[in-house]
Amino acid sequence: xxxAEGSLGFTRTERAVLFTGxxxxxxxxxxxxxxxEVAYETYGTLSPERDNAVFVCHxxxxxxxxxxxxxxxxxxxxWDNLIGPGKPLDTDRFFVICPNLLGxxxxxxxxxxxxxxxxxxxxxxxxxxxxxxxVTVHRRLLEHLGIDRLRAAVxxxxxxxxxxxxxxxxxxxxxDAVVVAAxxxxxxxxxxxxxxxxEAIMRDPDFSDGRYAENGRPPHLGMAIARMMAHxxxxxxxxxxxxxxxxxxxxxxxxxxxxxxxxxQVESYLNHQGETxxxxxxxxxxxxxxxxxxxxxPFADPAAVERIADGGSRFxxxxxxxxxxxxxxxxxxxxxxxxxxxVPTSFREIRSAWGHDSFLLRPPGYxxxxxxxxxxxxx
Amino acid sequence: xxxAEGSLGFTRTERAVLFTGxxxxxxxxxxxxxxxEVAYETYGTLSPERDNAVFVCHxxxxxxxxxxxxxxxxxxxxWDNLIGPGKPLDTDRFFVICPNLLGxxxxxxxxxxxxxxxxxxxxxxxxxxxxxxxVTVHRRLLEHLGIDRLRAAVxxxxxxxxxxxxxxxxxxxxxDAVVVAAxxxxxxxxxxxxxxxxEAIMRDPDFSDGRYAENGRPPHLGMAIARMMAHxxxxxxxxxxxxxxxxxxxxxxxxxxxxxxxxxQVESYLNHQGETxxxxxxxxxxxxxxxxxxxxxPFADPAAVERIADGGSRFxxxxxxxxxxxxxxxxxxxxxxxxxxxVPTSFREIRSAWGHDSFLLRPPGYxxxxxxxxxxxxx
Numbered sequence: 001x002x003x004a005e006g007s008l009g010f011t012r013t014e015r016a017v018l019f020t021g022x023x024x025x026x027x028x029x030x031x032x033x034x035x036x037e038v039a040y041e042t043y044g045t046l047s048p049e050r051d052n053a054v055f056v057c058h059x060x061x062x063x064x065x066x067x068x069x070x071x072x073x074x075x076x077x078x079w080d081n082l083i084g085p086g087k088p089l090d091t092d093r094f095f096v097i098c099p100n101l102l103g104x105x106x107x108x109x110x111x112x113x114x115x116x117x118x119x120x121x122x123x124x125x126x127x128x129x130x131x132x133x134x135v136t137v138h139r140r141l142l143e144h145l146g147i148d149r150l151r152a153a154v155x156x157x158x159x160x161x162x163x164x165x166x167x168x169x170x171x172x173x174x175x176d177a178v179v180v181a182a183x184x185x186x187x188x189x190x191x192x193x194x195x196x197x198x199e200a201i202m203r204d205p206d207f208s209d210g211r212y213a214e215n216g217r218p219p220h221l222g223m224a225i226a227r228m229m230a231h232x233x234x235x236x237x238x239x240x241x242x243x244x245x246x247x248x249x250x251x252x253x254x255x256x257x258x259x260x261x262x263x264x265q266v267e268s269y270l271n272h273q274g275e276t277x278x279x280x281x282x283x284x285x286x287x288x289x290x291x292x293x294x295x296x297x298p299f300a301d302p303a304a305v306e307r308i309a310d311g312g313s314r315f316x317x318x319x320x321x322x323x324x325x326x327x328x329x330x331x332x333x334x335x336x337x338x339x340x341x342x343v344p345t346s347f348r349e350i351r352s353a354w355g356h357d358s359f360l361l362r363p364p365g366y367x368x369x370x371x372x373x374x375x376x377x378x379x
Numbered sequence: 380x381x382x383a384e385g386s387l388g389f390t391r392t393e394r395a396v397l398f399t400g401x402x403x404x405x406x407x408x409x410x411x412x413x414x415x416e417v418a419y420e421t422y423g424t425l426s427p428e429r430d431n432a433v434f435v436c437h438x439x440x441x442x443x444x445x446x447x448x449x450x451x452x453x454x455x456x457x458w459d460n461l462i463g464p465g466k467p468l469d470t471d472r473f474f475v476i477c478p479n480l481l482g483x484x485x486x487x488x489x490x491x492x493x494x495x496x497x498x499x500x501x502x503x504x505x506x507x508x509x510x511x512x513x514v515t516v517h518r519r520l521l522e523h524l525g526i527d528r529l530r531a532a533v534x535x536x537x538x539x540x541x542x543x544x545x546x547x548x549x550x551x552x553x554x555d556a557v558v559v560a561a562x563x564x565x566x567x568x569x570x571x572x573x574x575x576x577x578e579a580i581m582r583d584p585d586f587s588d589g590r591y592a593e594n595g596r597p598p599h600l601g602m603a604i605a606r607m608m609a610h611x612x613x614x615x616x617x618x619x620x621x622x623x624x625x626x627x628x629x630x631x632x633x634x635x636x637x638x639x640x641x642x643x644q645v646e647s648y649l650n651h652q653g654e655t656x657x658x659x660x661x662x663x664x665x666x667x668x669x670x671x672x673x674x675x676x677p678f679a680d681p682a683a684v685e686r687i688a689d690g691g692s693r694f695x696x697x698x699x700x701x702x703x704x705x706x707x708x709x710x711x712x713x714x715x716x717x718x719x720x721x722v723p724t725s726f727r728e729i730r731s732a733w734g735h736d737s738f739l740l741r742p743p744g745y746x747x748x749x750x751x752x753x754x755x756x757x758x
Contacts, residue, residue, distance in 0.1 A: 029637065124639070128637045128638065128639075185625065186625070187616060187619070187620055187625075188616075188619035188620050188622070188623040188624055188625065188643075188645040189611060189614075189616040189619045189620070191625070191643050191645055191646070192607075192611045192619065192645050192646075192649060193611060195607075195643070195645065195646040195649060196604060196607045196608050196611065196649060198639060199603070199604060199607060199649075199650070199653075200579065200600075200604045202639065203600045203603070203604070204600070205584065205600075221579075221582045221583070221584075221600075224578070224582070225575060225578060225579045225582070225604060228571075228574075228575045228578065229575050229608060232568060232571045232572060232575065235568075237566060237567075237568040240566070240567035240568045240571065241566055241567050241568070243567070244567040245567055246564065246565070246566075246567065246570070246676070258408070258507045258670070258674060259507065260503070260507075260577060260581065260666050260667075260670055263673075264567075264570050264574070264673065266567040266570055266571050266574065267570070267571075267574040270571060270574060270575060270578075271578070274578075287639050288639075291637070291639060294642075294643065295637060297625070
């Protein structure tokens with residue numbers, strides 16, 4: 001059974017214009033957006049009955065490239081360990097779809113896309129988004145692919161929040177909902193971390209009121225700081241200790257090299273994370289997408305919970321015990337609300353030392369739980 | 380009994396030149412520094428036997444003004460709830476001393492002081508400091524005041540780390556050591572938070588290689604971000620939830636005002652903390668002092684523990700259960716090491732919702748514990 005990483009081989013990002021100026025996307029906030037182009041990938045084959053589609057929703061800085069590789073077999077998609085022949089999202093059985101989300105910067109229309117009214121990038125004229133807007137675009141993509149109903153929707157972190165919103169907006173369309181390391185409502189501390197990241201970006205002189213794309217000088221200072229700080233919250237304290245401890249860079253004794261720069265290995269790691277982020281992510285997308293998370297609070301509306309209950313979706317909620325970005329209390333809250341409404345819900349807290357990032361890894365029991373849930377759903 | 384806040388009335392910061400060019404401070408790293416001026420305050424009266432001195436060590440951004448007020452009775456010192464007549468550091472009984480620490484920016488020589496060799500502020504030519512350098516200066520201040528031995532040394536956070544170092548360097552001089560919400564060794568995560576703060580400051584274009592004092596344009600962007608991030612770590616998640624929850628600024632419904640700015644109350648709080656910090660603290664001091672904390676690791680040297688054990692100091696170690704900057708595990712490690720070496724050590728974890736900041740507040744049992752420890756020591 002070919003279960004090695006990258007077993008899907010070469011995969012490719014497709015693009016589709018799903019909304020146009022004449023047929024715009026009507027956002028929850030009331031504004032209209034068109035054209036909207038969406039980048040997406042698919043893996044596996046859609047069954048003749050069109051009943052084996054599994055939709056994957058990515059996290060904050062993810063993209064459409066979830067599995068396989070784009071030419072370099074050493075660099076596979078971000079969820080390649082989950083998606084492929086014989087893997088939990090088994091491409092021998094499922095037709096897996098993963099789009100870059102609305103407001104993103106990796107192929108789907110976002111704040112750096114050209115505003116058709118001006119020909120310039122939208123910048124801060126891009127409309128504010130809500131979680132439901134992501135789902136509206138995802139549903140249009142399904143329509144484009146000729147699929148009525150999903151066998152499953154699966155997502156981690158912000159991806160899990162999209163899955164939850166989908167079950168609110170169109171529960172009849174989602175048979176099985178897999179919500180991993182997510183939240184139905186950020187805490188003040190969650191919001192605080194994102195707020196400081198946004199401030200770092202917007203206060204960067206190079207942010208230029210969101211017009212940096214035009215002068216080719218993005219707010220690298222703010223972006224690097226935002227990413228470094230975020231990375232602290234993605235790893236557990238335990239994982240950081242195991243990975244870096246108090247080890248210094250190089251071999252010299254501490255006293256001989258003490259300075260204000262990169263002395264400790266953990267500093268080198270954070271700097272590296274900050275730098276590599278600059279090449280692959282956009283500052284405005286970071287602002288818009290984090291804000292969507294801050295405002296997300298679907299259970300504030302009792303009717304939303306009723307809609308899920310009436311719709312017949314079945315849930316798997318997964319948390320990781322060392323995740324302190326969205327700790328298990330966030331997942332328990334989702335589970336409690338769903339169960340209270342009579343929604344069939346499985347919950348599993350997975351032991352893992354790796355904090356929030358665990359949803360991208362393979363701690364024991366995690367993939368097995370998803371596989372068993374989807375298998376159980378099949379019966 | 381006058382226990383109201385500010386019961387000390389008007390207090391004043393004194394200054395003393397404790398080291399000169401001819402009699403320089405010899406730093407642990409080998410460099411020499413002179414002159415060194417120290418700002419300090421004292422409260423209460425030194426006994427004729429000179430045996431009632433209590434030394435207070437401040438935290439990262441503290442200063443010499445620990446109690447009383449400087450003219451505005453509404454603005455009292457940072458530890459006024461602990462210091463005063465009838466309070467745990469009872470100025471009717473004790474002579475309390477609090478200096479601004481070396482490398483600081485509030486009266487004591489630091490990186491923005493003039494370098495006698497150039498006449499310009501030191502900037503990044505200021506030497507790297509170690510915890511023991513603070514103690515060397517504190518001890519010279521005692522000498523200046525004609526005091527041989529301390530009845531007690533007391534400090535929270537970085538202040539507690541100074542107390543611990545004092546007990547290593549000159550245990551015979553510290554009868555009772557009170558170490559609150561401190562650490563004997565930062566974790567990778569602790570270092571990571573400080574590292575990102577330093578990067579935010581040093582990457583700010585206005586940092587100007589540490590020469591900002593000369594052009595009068597300090598790195599406000601970096602400083603505000605550093606402070607905002609630090610404040611997240613000072614409050615517990617629980618306290619943030621209680622204090623701000625997900626409440627929005629103003630009264631409008633969420634949808635009508637959603638933007639990228641200060642929408643949530645927690646964002647307003649962080650912005651305010653960032654702004655007020657700019658007026659009162661210096662960027663280079665922030666860099667130098669946080670670095671001292673990163674490198675602090677006294678128990679790495681077994682001889683250090685032996686010196687404490689031989690010196691006869693008695694310890695009280697206090698932690699707060701919701702403190703996640705230096706959680707109780709940090710305090711337990713100190714306690715375990717001291718007890719293993721036979722040092723008389725009391726330990727108390729105080730219940731408090733307010734996280735690391737609790738050491739500045741009065742959660743039930745906290746002040747009582749310090750008072751009882753100092754009373755017990757008196758018998």
